[in-house]
Amino acid sequence: METYFEKQTKYLYDKTNEIINTYSILKANHAGERFEIDIPRDFKEEFFHLVDKVNLSLMEEKDNFYGYFLFQTSREIKFDISNPTAINFRGAKYVIYFNPIIFLNLNMKQMESSIKHEILHIVSMHLVRAKEVKDKYSKLAINMAMDIVVNKYLNNLVPYATTLEQVNLNYSLNLEPYETFEYYVEKIQIELDLQEEDEHGKEHDSNKNEDIETQYSPEKTHDIWEDSNDIDEKMLKEFTEKFINSSQKGEIPDYLEGIISSLKNSRGELPWNLYLKKLMGTVESNKKKTITRRNRRQPNRLDLRGELRGHKAEIAVALDISGSISDEEFKQAIKEVLNIVKNYNHEITIIECDNEIRRAYKVKSINDIKDRINIRGGTKFTPVFEYANNKKINLLVYFTDGKGEDKLQVIPRGYKILWVISGNGDKLSLKEPYGAIKKLSKVEIKDYTSDMSDIRNDGYSMNNQQPVL
Template sequence: MESYFDKQAKYLYDKAEEIINTYAMLKSNKKGEKFEIDIPQDFKNEFFKLVDKVNLSLMEDKDNFYGYFLFQTLRDIRFDISSPTAVNFKGAKYVIYFNPIIFLSLDMKQMESTIKHEILHILSLHLLRGKELKNKYSTLAINIAMDVVVNQYLNYLPPYATTLQWLNSNYNLKLEPYESFEYYVEKIQMELDLQEVDENGEEVDNHENENIETEYNPEHTHDVWEESDEIDEKTLKEFTEKFVSLSQKGEVPNYLGGLISALKNSKGELPWNLYLKKLMGTVESNKKKTITRRNRRQPNRLDLRGELRGHKAEIAVALDTSGSISDEEFKQAIKEVLNIVKNYNHEITIIECDNEIRRTYKVKSVKDIKERINIRGGTKFTPVFEYANKKKLNLLVYFTDGKGEDRLEVIPRGYKVLWVISGRGDKLSLNNPYGAVKKLSKVEVKEDTIDMSDVRDDGYSMNNQQPML
């Protein structure tokens, strides 16, 4: 039997159709003239009464964080967005927009999910991060990647939602769940670049800049983000934190807790995984001297050695085994390392150490990672650097809680150093770290509401995109 809510949604859907039909008729009669869609005030009132019911349902749910967050936002109706909901930031407020034609075709649970979807974009700072990447990746790749990320945390999605299963099926990919935004956008863009866009090799966009959208279109779901007020990253984070604080009326699910924690702990700097990606770019650009090739700039100078590009990068990943870093944290971290370096010609050595080096071994993939040895001594950093100096490394990544000496007994020579402090650690004890020091966000266990058969054991996701996820 049809509920009162469903009847009201259907009634409003019919009203919405009348509004856009009237607009279309006026437009056809007055070609060349520009005018906005006239949305009667009584329709707005009735529509937002229905949204209030959805909001009340969210506030009564165990995930009531979303309901309290929505309560603080401004709301508006737009027929020109190609998704049920959209969001941007205006006048020191987040604004959530609704396209009645697309939104009202959903049931209540699906409506709730579309609202949660927008709030997860906000918490992940996708409005900022998407903007930063738009000159490097296509709008379609960015939109799909961001939607795949947040939709993995939601149930009751609309049938057309951009999910990981949809992505893998439609783009012939085999991407894993709960990876970072940056991981997905890079893989998606690579696949898009391989596809022929049209006969002339030029990208075709059939999207017409009309005032009415009646169907979901992933390439334009976040167009309204461009209309956000110009605001610096620090200020936007501060506003977001205020929204978050007022929305926490009890316990939040683990995945939300991790996301909120990452947002609050962010200092506006690159997270460790993105910093590592930048370092890898510099490592790969190194050139190996060779006597078998003449110097290209001065070929007649036989005393000058030539250079070979793309030599194998020697990378060491040191793990403090003193018990300060959990197995889950390290598994998550080493998987990220492998994902970042796999496109480079590299060789990785794992170094397990406490107050001395206990074991070293090579890895090429996740399956090569061994169970950690069960020895728990104190922590001393110097032995690892003594080892690294002998091995002529390009890069050393050191995972630790930060508690060790205050001064190294040897100075790192000829390689870059990245310290990653575990989620339980505070800061690095060394007075001079000889490299960048980053924080590893705490690993959270996924909620039971997620399909656990699809969950990786590396625990981090959304703000590992950026842990700033």
Template sequence: MKNNFNKQVEELFINANEIINTATMIKANKNSEKFEIDIPKDYKSKFFKLIDKVNLSLMEDNDNFYGYFLFQMSRDIRFDISSPTAVNFKGAKYVIYFNPLIFLQLNRKQMETSIKHEILHIISQHLLRSKDLNSRYSTLAINMAMDIVVNKYLDNLPPYATTLEWVNVNYSLKLEPYETFEYYVDKIQTELDLQEEDEDGEENDANNNESITADYDPEKTHDIWEDSDEIDEKTLKEFTEKFVNQSNKGKNPSYLNELIELIKNNKGELPWNLYLKKLMGTVESNKKKTITRRNRRQPHRLDLRGELRSHKAEVVVAIDISGSISDEEFKQAIKEVLSIVKNYNHEITIVECDNEIRRAYKVKSIKDVKDRINIRGGTKFSPVFEYANNKNINLLVYFTDGEGESRLSVIPRGYKVLWVISGRGDKLSVKESYGSIRKLSKVKIKEDRFDMSDVRTDGYSMNNQAPMI
């Protein structure tokens, strides 16, 4: 059986090269710049029979979720993708594409892994999340960050796969495992910015309009996502949930179950602490000038200095001391905040406010956090925003029971806002929030003890793995 499978693979690989050679000769004879590859129906039929065998193995595996998911997807062959497989969304379906020149060089287990890899991108909603970062990060940084995240959960990876270990070694980084996609992209981009050679422009131009790709290229592995049909975020999430529900028929690994629960129960909305991780990865870093790197926008102007990210994240954590947030909830939340921002060069200020600001002080660790002032006045949110507007901050996290003004008298300027509503709170009274709203109930309150040993520092807590991808 195994020998028969390998024989099929070998024959299909030979036929693929024959198809390419024929297309090359036709192009040469017509002296045409446009390269069209006619893939015979017979070849597609044989190729997808092989894929059916791979899919059968997936459906017989312990995590048969992937097999059922693949069964719902449309399939096609493209010789211009720079990875064994790729996905996008077309015609109300997810489509998986195969490049035979790369895919057929994998063994059977690696073929399964390549399919799992693409499905993990889908259920991690990377197709949506990457769009938010395109204007701030390079394609290479985004692609490597996404691949680090999904490959961490996969075995039998191809030798060229982008993994956490590979990136750490080749880019002299110390990235931690089980962090968010946004965390990785920011760290990788920083290292890319530190490199003296600016590779923008020329390399991309040289590779435009290629119709045949026989080698893996991490910078182009997700280019095909741009070919997806135009569809709003809500509808795409609904389609994804439908695919997930139809695929969830057996026992899954814990990381996969957590991802599925995130999609089903939260409709893709991250709990507040995971959302904060995402925000920290997207906060626009302050930049400093450097003479060791050319200016990105005008690389030929040697008189202009380039920019490097200094990664100074200024974070204000505001606490509504008049509300119903308990000391235990607040302490646990602050521990989460400090654990999250520790991965960044940050400065954090705690602001205590009821109807006016009572105290503001900086903290570097848990031991710097003071007991809350025992004052219970009325509630106004605007004083905190007035304070933040006068500081050069990147992010405001506001813990409150949600009851206060219906309209802010001060509009936030130049920073992101995350409202965190107490588990006993209902909703935010402010009609225009100018930011995102999350519930505090996602954080478990363990006990009153409040010391440094409670803070996760190793990156391996099982409660902080799969949902962060």
């Protein structure tokens, strides 16, 4: 026997079709004219009354965080989103949008999961993280990577939801579970670039004249984020924390507690090793020409060769041997560097330097690290940058106590720079560092922006446990 909720859902679905049919007739009779979809007030009231029932169900659950979070958001109906729900930040508030055509095809539990999905994007700061990589990766790769991350924690997903298992199957990948958004987007993009440009690999431009979406589309599922208010990461984080604080009325799942703890404790700044992970995602290499695929921009030009991303990363790791960084401290840091870059085609050069370069050598594993030369001269940063300027370096990581010149004698050219100040150091003496400055300190991994799979915060074995996002 149908429940009242199921009857109401079907009734609203029929009303939705009436609204769409009326709009379609009007548009057909007035070709070329622009019309807004007329959504009757009584339909809105009835639809959001049903959403209230879903909200109440979420608030009655053990993990009622999602229900209290939803309670604080504004709600709107939007027929041109290709998902049951979508989230956005507008007018200094979060707005959750519903496409009745898709949403009303779900059962109660699937509706709950769709709402949880949007809230997990918020607390994972995906609105910011997606924007940071949009110029490097395709929209499809970014959308799938974000959805893999949040859907891994949800039950009662719709059959078409983007999941780890689905992506692994459809793209012949072997992606690991509970990895970071940055890990997934990198792996997915490589595979998309390797594939022929079929329907799954193409970039589809959104049709700006399309007012109605009737089915899920992974390419367009987060298009609405482009309309978010232009707000800096710090302000958005502070606003999100207020929502979170007002939503914590009871117990929350461990995974959600970890994400929230990371957000609150990050102070808007990643530890050095997580920042390095982020930098690696921005290191571009020369693209390799191939005859096995067509040119992306001119697919009908069979005489043009396509391109594959080489992702050859040339990394220089400079060590200030005159400073206060211990051998053990440096070796542990190098282990983390090697772990971060292991998924890239890379070469690492260790540069030992005080007031001049004493030695430079290649390493592939921790076993290649040599004992430091026992020379303790003064400190000058310039020799390392002179060296890097004459090599094809993509990234320079400089470990130092920070005490040296106040101005470089050369300007760094064509590579990114990360300064890592030792635990005993105070600050960098340079007035213009030309890169980010981070402290070398032990990272407490409750951070869901990392994928450091060898560090846990729950005391359990790493086997079959979820690492940080």
